[in-house]
Structure formats: structure tokens, C-alpha cells
Amino acid sequence: MKKRLFKLLSVCMAVAMLSVLMSACGGSGGSGSPEEGKSTDSSAKEESAAVDDGKPDTSKKVVLNWYLLGDAHADTPKVVAEWNKMLEKDLNATVKLNFTTWNDWQTKYNLLLASGEKVDMLFASSWADFFKFAKQGAFLDLKDLLPKYAPETWKEVPEQDWKDVTIGGKILAVPSTYPEYTPDGLVYREDWREELNAPEITDLDSIEKYLEAVKTVKKVTPIKGKAWNEVNTLFHNYYDFKNIGGDSGVIVAKSYDTPRDVVAYPFTMEFEEWVKRMKTWADKGFWTSNTLSIQQESGDFIKTGTGAVYWRNAPGASGFIADIEKNHREIKKMGYFPFTRFHNYAVPNLGINNGMAIPKNSENPERSLMVLEKLRNDPKYYNLMTYGIEGENYVLNDKGAIVSPPPGKDPKKGYGIASWGWRYSKNEHPSSNRWEGEDKLMEEFKAASRPDIFAPILMDYQPVKSQLAAVNQVYQQFGMPLMMGLVPDVDQALENYRSKLKAAGVDAVLAYVQKEVNAYADEKGLK
Amino acid sequence: MGYIVISVLALLCLLPFWLIISGSFSAEDDIIRDGFRLVPNHFSIDAYKAVFSNPMQIIQAYEVTVGLTLTGTILGLFFTSMAGYVLSRKDFKYRDKLAFFIYFTTLFSGGLIPWYILIVNYLDWKDSYLALLVPALMSAWNIILMKNFMKSIPDSIVESAKIDGAGEFTIYWKLILPLSTPGLATIGLFLGLSYWNDWFSANVFITTESKYPLQFLLYKILASAAVLKTDIAGNLGADFKAPAETLKMAVAIVVTGPIIFLYPFVQRYFVKGLTIGAVKG
């Protein structure tokens, strides 16, 4: 009996597995995707051709597959259900809204796009590798679809923002429309500064005096957790060294005013001066000797009274300070020094700092775009998906600011998802509980605004990728300890770092970046 | 002497765990300021509150994990022991070649992307429990260990059974399996642990929250708590902040607890003296 049962079982197994095997072989491994991509392309064209007269055809009911970054809120299923009711009525479509969760979201982006899964829209961003994916052909060209299926968006997104997402003549994303400044800066304990009579923080010397006072009088290590970001961003901003096309490692433009002057900064006099100074900072104990190994945020130590300084960008600082004002009342006053003050200008983020894109394997790009159009422009849609259900998750106060959760509700009702991709300043409401210094900062940035000329430079690095990898490696092994002043002998370490960079091929990388920058500057007519 | 060595080692293993328990009941600020303590300075259950902020979800996740672990372990044991048995038979002509065929898979792998394409595009297992269950059923490591355990069963048993007219499957099911209980318990334990601990496949394949297994749900809670501290989250409204440091420890406790209680149960199978006589009788 058992024997027969087993035979049956194993035969079934074998058949099942074989059929799987066959189907897999038939598709010859993993290359089925390009063809599928093509077929959706052509069907898209057919459809748009068929209904060229008047309104887009929505007679066929479709289910769209969307991906957002991060996590859903506990109430998101309710919100999405509400949204789908509206969508079904207006556009005869529903959306299955997926979240990547914050675990390894980069890996998941790679998988979603590389596998050619059928995704109709996902969050895209310059800080989530938009340019790399775009250049490698992961997204659908929206040029022909936009005027027809998202006319309002097409009109209202500024020309420059469309240009930023146009790569090789194709428009590959819908950028958010929400001018924003996120310059780096230092959050610090202002109450201690006043108490210690340290000078107001306005430049590098006053930062040094403040740190010294905290260390010697308060006996507190000012930057107790990770200190790398503090030092690295301070360095770049102090000398006005600009990253090119995202994080460009040791290659920088020497200043905003001379975009074509590209250097490998470890070879500059400025760098030499800097590392000498940082050695004295490290020796004075402004951070701990194990700062490069520690995994804890320096901000955590501020909250416990054992730290004084933390690196944050402006909105991040605002959130951090608001949190301290609310939950750590023993800390009387926090201050913020944005690094924009070193050279008195601020650069707004690219539109595509947040945005939405359609992967090339989407089956219903037209409808997906129509949903986005609604989402961006119709306040009913916008508020629902951005702030949750009115009365339940938020209310608007008399100044039009969002109060979330509504007074008297469980704090867990306070709503938030990564809605940044469809943000539109026209429909955005400020939050009622934020750090009061934030508005003033934003005004300061706006007044000193200059356009971003470095971020849109597309860096591919393909021809020099092995040199770049080697340079990265040297940078992390020798450059970081040197910049943190952790080496016993600065001169020797500097010389060693420079020779290791040369050996790794830093010149080839520099030449490549220089070439790309020149081409870009010629095209844009920069000096 | 043996007692001393074992006691010292056990202490070395117990102490950190105790520190984690203590840490999970500490106030977040104390952990940041002072690090680990044997006894919490300020007793706090904030971390557990954050873990159980949505108790229904945790219960659901426990159900998913227990279900997967049980199914996976039983099926996995069945297939693994069959394969191990075949490889352990000295009269099986291709055993070396097949052993190599199986071992080879531990050396080379195509990486995550083709794997993902296979599961999602060809098997269509995205967001399906099958993606969590099937790929972990067998591993070369377990099969080869199984084969090794079964090697110590004397050939004479198989031969005499054959003379009695027993079929291959009967021999395996009636004779070999009862004789390999320590091996089965070990592999069962390993299989169970791998299902219990697996969060990565859920991370990649599961998109519906109610299908999350426990480990992944907890990792997700941890990752969100960590992200709330970064610049990315500068714009995320977060009135409800989880205590990230103590949360790590509470998560370790929530995950480990049930397994620790289960382990003595497994130990029952580590008994000596299953001799040939005992089976034949």
C-alpha cells in the first residue's frame, strides 16, 4: 500500500517538476523579458492610435501594480480601499499598492527592474539610482503618453524638471513638483553654547571653539557615535568642493563657480590642511577612536546628554529638533548651522529628487499615468493618499496645516507613507508640529538659491569601472581614517594615501569625469 | 574536567543572552548611554510595546511561521532522508557521481537575480507561500549529512531484509528511518531552524502583509525604526517612535523564545542504544 502511494507521489512530483523545468527551458533562462517589453510597447501605441479622437478609452477594467518605498501604515489598506473606490468610478481601474519595506529596498529595486516584473508604476528618485536605471533602459519613455494621458501634469511640471528626467531624448519619469532644499549642516546643543559662553557658530573656527568647550568643560565627547558624515560633509562644504552627478567619491569640482575645474581632492593643498586640522581635533577627543566602527547615530547621544553635535540635512534637522523639543524637555535649546553659510548660496533639489516612473514592462502605462495625474492634481485624491482619511488620520487646522493624528486620537493614527513621488506644492499642506526654525531656514535658502548644475551630470563610469572600484576601496581603507585624524603620522599617511590612489588608477577616473563634465558644460553653455 | 569545560562554555553562551534579556527591558536612553547591563537601570517595556503594537499581526505571523516550519520540516525530512539513504547505499552504482552533482550546487550559484526570475516569472510564486516553502526543502549540506549518519547502519540489515522480500521503499521506511532517529532529529532541527529563521525569501517574494512570517515582520519593524532616524525619513510624519536599540533585543527574545522551549523536545531523540536487536524485535 505504502509502496504504491509512494510511487504515485514520486511520479506526480516528477511530472510537476519536469513541467516546471520545461517551461523554464523553453524560456531559455532569464531572457524572456525584452520581448515582453516590446509587446507592451506596441500595444500601447496601438491603443493610443485607436482612440486618438477625444478622451482616452477606459472601457477595459484594469488592475495596476504599483510600488512605493518603505512601509505601509496600519491604516493604509483602508485608505487604499477608499482610493480604489474612487478610481474605479473615475478611471475604471484599481491599484494594488505594494511597499518595498525598508529592508534592503535597494536590492528589491534591482530585482523588480532586472527581472522585468510587470510593474505599472514605482517610486523613482535620484537618490534611489534613478539615473543609473534610466540609462540602462529600465524605464518606459513617457514622451508620447504624457500630453494625452496626463495633460495637466504635462503642462504644470516646469520645463527644467522635464529636462532633468530626459535621457537620450526620452522622458523617463514624472518628477515631483515640490521645490525643496536639503543642504547639510550641524545640529548642536545651543543651550550648552550659551552656558559655556562659546562664540556663536558662524564658521569653522567657532565650531572648533564650541567642540573644545564641550569637551573640556562639559567633559562630553561632542560627536560620540558615527562622526564620519559630520567631518566629510563639513570638509566638502567648507572648501566648496562639489560632488558631480551624485556621489563622486574623491573626484570633485573645485567650486560652484568653476564647474570645469575638476580635481581629485586628496591631492589638493586644502586636503592637506584639512587632515592636519582633523588630526588635532581627533587628538583633542572631539570624537572617539572607534568612531569608524561604531554603528550608533550621534544624535542618540545628544538625547541622553552624552553628545552635543549631529550631522543632518535641513528637513532632517527640523524633525530631529522637533522630536527633542517634544520628548526631551531637559534639553533647553537646540541650534542648527547649515553649511550653506560657508559660501552663502543654497542649491535646490532636482525635481527628480522624488518622482514616479513606469518600468518598461508595464502592461497598462496609459491608465497608470492617468491615475498619477489624478493623484497629483485632484486634492481629494492627493489628501487621501498623502495624509490618510480626514477626521480619522488627520484634520486641517485654521491655518490649513495638517494635524495628524487629529486631537484626541491614538498617536498610532498619525499617518505617513512615502508619498514623496507625487508631491505637488500646490496641494501640499505643511505639518502643524514642526520646528519653528524651519521656515526661517527655508527663506534663507530661497533668498540665496542657485540652480543645481552638478547633480544632472550623468555619470556612467562604465569605461573606468574597475579603476573606480579600486579607488573606492583605497578611499575607504586609507582616506577615511586619515580624514578622521586617526592615523599616528599624518604626513606619512597622506603620502601613502596619495600613492595608493595613483596605483588604483585615480587619474583614469579623473580624466573620465573631466571629459563628461566638459561635454556637459559645453552643452549647457557653462563657463 | 568535562563538567568544568562545559559549564564555562555554557556560561559564555548564557551571559550574552542574559544581557539581551536585560537590555530588552531597559529604557532606550540607558542602553545608549551605558551599554549592556546585567540588571536594567530603569525597567521599561517600551520595546515590547513596539513589537506588539499590532498584536493581531504578530499572532498571524507566528501562525505563518509555525505552519511553514512544520510543513517544511516534515516534507524536507522525507525527501532529504530518501536522498541520503540512496547515497548511503554502497551497492548504488552512481552514488559518487550523484553526490558530486548535489554538492556542486553549494559551490556555484547564479546569484539572486536569475533566482528571482525563476521564482517570479517562470514559477509565478510571487507573494505565494510556495516561494518560502519549496526552495528550502532540500540542501546539499543536509543530504550529505544524512548520508553520513545512515552510513553507520550495517549493510547486513538491508541485505537480510531483501532476502525477506522487502521492497526498497519498505526497507527505507520500516528499517532505515527508525534506525536513524538521531540523524533525523538533527536534520529536522536544522530544517526547522532554517524555516524559522528565514526572513530573506519573504523579504524578496512576499508583498502582502498578512502573509509575512514572524522573522520578516520583526525585521521589518526593526528596519522601519532604523529608517525613522535617517535623513530619508526627514519628511515622514512619525509621532510614534520605536526605541531602536532596545527593540533589537526584544526582537531577538521574541524570535528565540519558542525555539528554546522546543529544543528539549528534539533532544528526546538523542538517545543511545537503538541497536539492531531493538528494531528486529
Next chain:
Amino acid sequence: MILPALLFFIVFSYIPMVGVYYAFTNFSFDGGLFGSPFVGMQNFKFLFESGALYNLTKNTVLYNLAFIFVGNLLQLICAVFLSEMAGKWFKKTTQSIMFLPFFISFVLVGAFVYNLFNFETGSVNALLRGLGLQPYDFYLHTAPWKYIIVFFNVWKGLGYGTVIYLAAIMGISDEYHEAAKIDGANIFKRIRYITIPLLRPTFVLLILLSLGGILKGQFDLFWQIVGNNGMLYDATDIIDTYVYRSLAINFDIGMGTAAGLFQSFFGFVLVVTVNWIVRKVQKDYALF
């Protein structure tokens, strides 16, 4: 009866193996796996041209050898001790306790290491100061890290590995021990002449199994303990951490796959060689 297993490995291991082809292409989403341009060995260049490969390979191999041998020996000893112990309660409890570290994530292991060894508040330095000795800044010196890393890895795997040896001991027929007892052998002699020789195949097998991964490192272990600390890399850098850092700014599927292929190939050659030698010496111990 082995058919399900074979099909399983064909589907879930051999078919996805086509992915090693990524190592030879310049990946693009347009082309996918087979449509992307073929670039030969170009993706391997970053491993060989940096000049660091020798040190990396050395570190990776030595760490793994230490993990394998120290780990297995200790697990074997524990299993032997445990199996000979009389107190049932003690035996079971200690065995359970030894499994605990297996559940502690590397993130927490990293936190422990930091709490033990940091200069300002670490327990070790607090102890040194308490004894009136000079505190030692672990994070600026490479020497102690080899031992710290090996210790924590062995510690984490102790319970898991012990179970394998324990099961192997349980498989040893009691008849041998009974016979030895009658002959008047004491417990040490029985361990020396019965248990240990009978465990030798398992020991050899486990080592052979591990050798294939000799160039693959425990990324999480090293990353959580050492982090970004370039000061310690001479002693702590392994291929996995190196590759991770190299590709941190510009991740490239081709280069990532190439590094993995290099590791696999090295392990493959090693295992086949060692297995061949083992086969010559004692056919029964060989893996295949």
C-alpha cells in the same frame, strides 16, 4: 527515490546557474541576461588590478581555516563530553544554552564587541583601569582582531555544530562500549579508542564540506564588528567586505557576479583536489 532531490537541484540550482553569465557582460535592462554586450574578463579586472587580492585571499582563507578547525574541534570535544555526562538535567540544560548564541544576530554581536572593547567605556578597558593597568585602544591596532573575530564566530556556531557530532555519537552502537567496558577500558580509553575514531569520518566530512566555501566570507560578522574602520583592514579585510566596499558607490551586477564566480572557482578547485587526496588515503571518507 533520489529522483525528487535530483529534480529539485536541477530546477532550483542548475537552471539559475545560467546567471554566472552576468559576470561576462555589461548588464543593461534593455538586453537582460543574454542581450547585454559580452565583455569577456573585464569584470574580473577590479579584483586583480588592485594589488590587494593576495592579502585578501590570504585573510579569507586563514580566517576560514581557523573557523573550520577551531570550530569543529571544539564542537567535537563538547559533543564527547556531553555524551559521557551522567546528569541528565545538567546535560540537557547546557546543551540548550549552547544553542543560544546561534539566535543572536550579528548586529547584536557587533554591539557586544563594541561594549567590550571600546576605549572609553568598554568593559575590558574598565577592568584594565580597575587593575591599575594601561588601557588598550583596540580599535587602533590590528593585532587582537583575529582572535576576537575567530572567537565570536566559533562561539556563535558552537551549539549548532555540537548537535551534528552528538548525533554521530548516538549512531555508534552501544555494543562497542559494552565490549570495551567488559575488557576493563576506562572512560578516557573508551573515548580515545572508540568514540574518536568513529567520529573521524564525520569530522573529515564536515571539513570537506566547508572547504568549498573557503573564499566566501561571513560578510555580516566582519561588517558588524569592524564596520568602516580602515585602520583594521590589514587584518580583517576579506573578499566579501572588499567587494562590498568597492561597489558601494557604483554597484555593478557584472562585477558582483564576477567576484562570486572567482570565489566559487577557487573553492571548487580546492575541494576537488582535497577530495582526490582523501580518496587516495581512505576511500570511505571521500565526499564524492
